[in-house]
Amino acid sequence: QVQLVESGGGLVQAGGSLRLSCAASGRTFSVYAMAWFRQAPGKEREFVVGIAWGGGGGDRTYYGDSVKGRFTISRDKAKNTVYLQMNSLKPEDTAVYYCAADRSVRVGILAYDYDYWGQGTQVTVSS
Secondary structure, eight states, X not given: OEEEEEEOOEEEETTOOEEEEXXXXXXXXXXXXXXXXXXXXXXXXXXXXXXXXXXXXXXXXXXXXXXXXTEEEEEXXXXXXXXXXXXXXXXXXXXXXXXXXXXXXXXXXXXXXXXXXXXXXXXXXXX
């Protein structure tokens, strides 16, 4: 099993920045992809960004269209932690942000691509 714990959410004004963290523990050696999803009230869970490694190549990232150029994903291999730097935040970025992990070496963009999930952290952007 893999456990994921998110942190760093909060309230920020439009145009501001936040950095989310997702710390993985447990059988982390089996994880080769991690991602961030978000879910706003009344909406489906949405893919934000993902990162994959292993399979002979370096880190691969994939961004959802709505966050390209504003959000950046990175990882600290030694700490088993993935970060999401969110800049130029907009009110429509308000949601619960979830960290997800999987044993695949590809970045999946669907929720069912991931086996492990964190509990979520609230991000609220005021206008």
